[in-house]
């Protein structure tokens with residue numbers, strides 16, 4: 001059997017996602033993006049380019065934004081991961097950033113939106129939302145084919161000004 005066919009090799013993972021622990025046995029090459037979507041059914045994190053250039057797969061690991069398509073699930077084992085599904089409150093109350101995106105009509109098709117929101121929350125928490133220019137710079141890794149950028153900036157600005165993220 002060639003090396004590329006050695007799919008019977010699995011490693012035990014302990015993924016902590018949105019406050020829940022999941023014990024999984026996965027091929028060590030599995031990305032966090034695939035683990036979330038294909039193995040945990042958390043499809044809010046989107047597959048865009050799958051090459052680290054669009055931001056659609058942005059999640060938080062250890063409270064910092066990361067591209068799930070470039071992260072091996074094994075490297076996230078035992079670390080707190082938050083996806084878009086974990087952002088709203090337990091009673092369904094939207095996170096302030098989610099509410100701001102709705103209020104500012106910051107989505108059209110919505111495909112990029114989960115990644116945008118995860119980046120936006122991190123952007124504010126990092127203190128990188130002090131001006132529209134800074135918001136654009138620190139959100140520049142998240143592409144939107146619909147061109148909702150002005151509305152996205154407005155939503156991030158509102159949350160940053162309210163100190164809500």
Ligand code: FES
Pocket residue numbers: 046047048049050051052053054055056057058067068069070
């Ligand atoms: S799917 Fe990960 S950056 Fe595009």
Ligand code: FES
Pocket residue numbers: 106107108109110111112113143144145146147148
């Ligand atoms: S809202 Fe459609 S890609 Fe951004």
